[in-house]
Amino acid sequence: ACQHRLWPEIDKVVQQQVAMARMGIGECGSGWQLFAEDGEMKMYRREEELDGMVVDPLKAVHVVKGITGHEVCHYFFTPQYRYDWETTLEQMNVLETISDDTLMFMQTHKRIWPASQRDVVFWSHIRKLPNEKDRDGPDIWTVVNNSTEHPDYPANNGKCVRIFLKVCLMCQTRVDPPKDGTPLSRENVSCKITYCSVVNPGGWAPASVLRAVYKREYPKFLKRFTAYIINQTKNKPIMF
Numbered sequence: 612a613c614q615h616r617l618w619p620e621i622d623k624v625v626q627q628q629v630a631m632a633r634m635g636i637g638e639c640g641s642g643w644q645l646f647a648e649d650g651e652m653k654m655y656r657r658e659e660e661l662d663g664m665v666v667d668p669l670k671a672v673h674v675v676k677g678i679t680g681h682e683v684c685h686y687f688f689t690p691q692y693r694y695d696w697e698t699t700l701e702q703m704n705v706l707e708t709i710s711d712d713t714l715m716f717m718q719t720h721k722r723i724w725p726a727s728q729r730d731v732v733f734w735s736h737i738r739k740l741p742n743e744k745d746r747d748g749p750d751i752w753t754v755v756n757n758s759t760e761h762p763d764y765p766a767n768n769g770k771c772v773r774i775f776l777k778v779c780l781m782c783q784t785r786v787d788p789p790k791d792g793t794p795l796s797r798e799n800v801s802c803k804i805t806y807c808s809v810v811n812p813g814g815w816a817p818a819s820v821l822r823a824v825y826k827r828e829y830p831k832f833l834k835r836f837t838a839y840i841i842n843q844t845k846n847k848p849i850m851f
């Protein structure tokens with residue numbers, strides 16, 4: 612991955628996105644409003660517009676028992692599972708395998724009335740980060756998805772409006788070893804998930820429509836995604 616043309620950009624964006632994800636809601640600057648809550652899952656957004664278009668940053672935090680950060684990032688990054696959990700995905704193609712930790716995707720998402728259908732081209736990078744707070748604690752895992760251009764898929768040349776996104780999924784595993792010295796099991800692990808995204812919807816779409824879509828789709832996505840991982844991993848060895 613180090614020699615690929617995108618590597619400098621990938622490294623810069625990953626460092627930047629992880630720093631943002633690590634900041635708590637309080638530190639992240641004011642203006643965050645809680646717009647969805649379900650048990651441990653809390654979703655915040657900031658209302659921002661760019662040239663009259665809604666580009667609300669989103670930050671979701673969730674704590675899920677029985678899975679690890681590596682498992683969450685593995686199922687988020689790996690293409691073969693995506694149709695199982697991505698609620699609005701219509702078509703997904705891997706355009707380039709840049710390295711074993713970096714892929715390039717082209718995705719079209721189902722049309723959401725009354726807006727026109729969207730597509731997106733992005734690189735996706737998975738990385739393990741040292742746990743700065745607790746040296747001998749489990750590592751932090753992250754996946755960063757960042758829009759990019761691809762010569763074979765120019766923006767807005769077909770039926771779809773090209774969206775631009777920057778997404779960071781950052782996961783911190785927590786291990787609470789059993790008191791009685793029995794071997795570690797899934798009851799002793801949990802994962803703190805931070806999901807940040809900024810999406811520019813590309814062409815114009817009514818602010819009310821976009822905010823309604825995000826309010827409905829993001830909680831659905833995170834609940835369905837985490838339920839999927841719990842189900843996929845329950846009878847498998849723990850991936851740290």
Ligand SMILES: CCCCCc1ccc(-c2ccc(S(=O)(=O)CCO)cc2)cc1CCc1ccccn1
Nearest residue numbers: 697699720723726729756778810812816828829832
């Ligand atoms: C009027 C519709 C405007 C655009 C809607 C939209 C915008 C962004 C996205 C999207 C694309 C990828 C990601 S990802 O985190 O990288 C995961 C890999 O798939 C995340 C969200 C999707 C959708 C379509 C509607 C929608 C909104 C949230 C969640 C799911 N679907």
